[in-house]
Amino acid sequence: MNVIDRSHAKPAAKLLSGNAACAQGAIDAGCTFFAGYPITPSSEIAERLSTMLPRAGGVFIQMEDEIAAMAAVIGASMGGVKALTATSGPGFSLKQENIGYAAGAEIPCVIVNVMRGGPSTGMPTRPSQADIMQSRYGSHGDYPMIVLAPASAREIYDETIRAFDLAETCRTPVVLLYDQVIAQSSETVSLGGRPPAHATRKWASGPRESYKPFAVGDDLVPPMARPGDGYRIHTTGLTHSESGFPSQDPETVNRNLGRLFAKLDQHRDLIDSFEAVRCEDAEVVIVAIGISARAARRAVDLCRAHGKKVGLFRPITLWPFPEIALREATKNARAILVPELNIGQLRLEIERQLRDRRVEGLHLISGEPITPAQIASAATKLASEV
Amino acid sequence: MFRDAPHFDVRDYLRKEMMPHFLCPGCGHGMALRALLWALHELQIDRDRLAVVSGIGCAGRLSAYIDANTFHTTHGRPLAYATGLALARPDLHVVVITGDGDCLAIGGNHLIHACRRNLKLTCLMLNNEIYGMTGGQVSPTTSETRLTTTTPHGNTEPNFDACALATAAGAGFVGREMTRHVPKMKELLKEGLQHPGFAFIEVLSDCTEVYGRKNDMGSSSEMVMRQKSEIRPSAYRDSVDEPFRSTDLPTGILARNNRPEYGAALRAAAAARAGK
Numbered sequence: 111m112n113v114i115d116r117s118h119a120k121p122a123a124k125l126l127s128g129n130a131a132c133a134q135g136a137i138d139a140g141c142t143f144f145a146g147y148p149i150t151p152s153s154e155i156a157e158r159l160s161t162m163l164p165r166a167g168g169v170f171i172q173m174e175d176e177i178a179a180m181a182a183v184i185g186a187s188m189g190g191v192k193a194l195t196a197t198s199g200p201g202f203s204l205k206q207e208n209i210g211y212a213a214g215a216e217i218p219c220v221i222v223n224v225m226r227g228g229p230s231t232g233m234p235t236r237p238s239q240a241d242i243m244q245s246r247y248g249s250h251g252d253y254p255m256i257v258l259a260p261a262s263a264r265e266i267y268d269e270t271i272r273a274f275d276l277a278e279t280c281r282t283p284v285v286l287l288y289d290q291v292i293a294q295s296s297e298t299v300s301l302g303g304r305p306p307a308h309a310t311r312k313w314a315s316g317p318r319e320s321y322k323p324f325a326v327g328d329d330l331v332p333p334m335a336r337p338g339d340g341y342r343i344h345t346t347g348l349t350h351s352e353s354g355f356p357s358q359d360p361e362t363v364n365r366n367l368g369r370l371f372a373k374l375d376q377h378r379d380l381i382d383s384f385e386a387v388r389c390e391d392a393e394v395v396i397v398a399i400g401i402s403a404r405a406a407r408r409a410v411d412l413c414r415a416h417g418k419k420v421g422l423f424r425p426i427t428l429w430p431f432p433e434i435a436l437r438e439a440t441k442n443a444r445a446i447l448v449p450e451l452n453i454g455q456l457r458l459e460i461e462r463q464l465r466d467r468r469v470e471g472l473h474l475i476s477g478e479p480i481t482p483a484q485i486a487s488a489a490t491k492l493a494s495e496v
Numbered sequence: 497m498f499r500d501a502p503h504f505d506v507r508d509y510l511r512k513e514m515m516p517h518f519l520c521p522g523c524g525h526g527m528a529l530r531a532l533l534w535a536l537h538e539l540q541i542d543r544d545r546l547a548v549v550s551g552i553g554c555a556g557r558l559s560a561y562i563d564a565n566t567f568h569t570t571h572g573r574p575l576a577y578a579t580g581l582a583l584a585r586p587d588l589h590v591v592v593i594t595g596d597g598d599c600l601a602i603g604g605n606h607l608i609h610a611c612r613r614n615l616k617l618t619c620l621m622l623n624n625e626i627y628g629m630t631g632g633q634v635s636p637t638t639s640e641t642r643l644t645t646t647t648p649h650g651n652t653e654p655n656f657d658a659c660a661l662a663t664a665a666g667a668g669f670v671g672r673e674m675t676r677h678v679p680k681m682k683e684l685l686k687e688g689l690q691h692p693g694f695a696f697i698e699v700l701s702d703c704t705e706v707y708g709r710k711n712d713m714g715s716s717s718e719m720v721m722r723q724k725s726e727i728r729p730s731a732y733r734d735s736v737d738e739p740f741r742s743t744d745l746p747t748g749i750l751a752r753n754n755r756p757e758y759g760a761a762l763r764a765a766a767a768a769r770a771g772k
Contacts, residue, residue: 164766174609178576185580346568
């Protein structure tokens with residue numbers, strides 16, 4: 111399991127919004143390319159990076175639309191640099207086709223989606239958690255996805271860095287998913303010191319003649335060929351063979367598509383991350399992410415003060431869902447409460463994971479965050495019923 | 497008839513493992529590909545540093561045949577992919593191959609902004625007036641009254657003059673040729689490849705199997721011969737000022753300007769700000 115290394119943090123505190131922490135995290139992760147398009151409530155990331163990236167020797171570009179921004183990020187990554195884009199709801203929808211391309215062609219990149227109220231234009235300045243399923247399944251076809259769901263400005267910083275590390279290590283797009291409240295609220299954050307060593311991309315080396323762009327070793331991640339290094343390979347969104355050229359041979363397609371999933375399975379130790387609070391003896395475990403998890407953390411204290419055995423399980427890696435850790439954290443729980451700012455997306459996944467347990471949702475789609483009191487009341491009621 | 501330039505053997509530039517190619521008999525795209533490879537050969541562009549980015553459609557498939565760093569991207573987006581690639585790697589020579597549907601319909605927004613930005617890219621748009629790969633639907637360049645699978649009573653939409661569009665949007669270099677004249681295509685591509693900003697080159701190609709058959713336009717050679725009647729040299733016309741196609745089309749270099757190249761301007765601005 112991932113343990114967040116905070117040893118590089120020194121106590122010097124800053125007041126940072128989640129979006130500002132994301133921009134700083136990108137710089138510290140070695141990101142040198144950002145392409146974006148203005149959209150509330152994620153624009154602060156672009157605004158910050160338009161100053162920070164050129165100073166760090168990188169490139170910032172505001173593209174003509176969301177689709178172009180995603181495409182430019184993939185193009186830059188194919189050129190060999192760490193690349194980021196940031197968006198929100200409607201923009202995230204527009205990016206989906208190219209996110210699927212990055213998954214299929216195995217191009218590392220990081221996509222921030224700040225969740226605002228939907229559907230459609232919805233509530234641009236209000237929080238939501240209704241892109242939980244879209245972040246996993248938004249593009250067409252079968253493909254795996256890593257989605258990280260930080261819950262504070264400090265954690266956004268850490269998870270931005272981890273997103274780049276996972277993207278490079280697993281050669282895959284990674285989505286950073288958080289809501290408008292933590293994106294735009296300013297918090298005291300301790301940053302600084304030396305960031306930990308980062309994953310670097312595995313580049314092709316060795317004889318050019320025998321190089322196969324999608325041949326893999328034990329880690330199932332093919333080394334990439336950097337343009338200019340002489341490998342002269344073909345990259346395509348069509349299903350392809352190990353040679354990189356299009357193939358519809360059933361066995362080849364099955365092997366290569368299957369490997370996309372297997373390579374993430376192989377890296378679950380790096381990918382999985384969660385926080386479990388007072389779950390050991392909990393009769394009711396709350397499962398939540400983002401701002402709902404922040405409220406739930408307070409609700410746990412409120413319930414415990416009243417003698418109710420309530421705990422919190424917070425997936426920091428949302429997809430692939432840390433199911434083993436969830437089962438461990440809920441082994442003594444008789445009921446699960448899932449507070450979330452949608453009509454029941456995370457609850458669906460928890461129901462799927464814990465079929466033998468009572469799973470209740472607490473859903474709010476009004477554009478307001480759920481309060482600790484609302485969660486504590488629901489947890490108390492649930493505890494009395496089971 | 498034309499003769500190959502000395503030492504130019506198109507087979508040196510093609511990926512043998514991708515042969516035979518999938519183009520239909522009579523398709524003009526192969527001649528355009530040959531002209532591009534010939535131009536790259538004469539300019540002695542290092543193929544290790546050559547990146548060819550293509551979209552989706554018949555034209556989009558051509559990148560796979562070129563022995564270089566090739567990227568077959570999503571429908572309409574090759575210019576956006578190429579923009580990221582060229583900005584991240586100014587040491588690469590980036591060429592985009594696209595079609596009329598890819599470039600002017602689904603990717604139209606990227607084209608006008610690529611022209612406006614003037615990043616150093618060479619964009620080769622193969623215009624066969626049809627969506628060939630999907631079976632022959634009407635495209636933004638299909639001539640009026642033509643029959644397609646989605647205009648069974650004849651096309652009633654006016655068609656784009658892509659070069660006029662690119663010129664109006666500020667492209668640094670704009671030119672047009674036809675597959676009928678391979679050496680002229682090669683020369684035009686050489687000019688475009690050497691232009692320090694965004695170069696847009698339209699090549700009129702012929703889709704014999706789908707468009708030609710549907711409109712009873714005869715054999716491939718008859719279609720290619722017909723290109724001549726649709727085209728006149730640019731010398732007959734001062735400038736391209738129509739956003740839609742007139743009955744005949746000028747060829748050759750149609751526009752050229754010396755606006756600052758975007759990548760260099762961006763790097764200069766960053767350098768000026770560095771340390772501040």
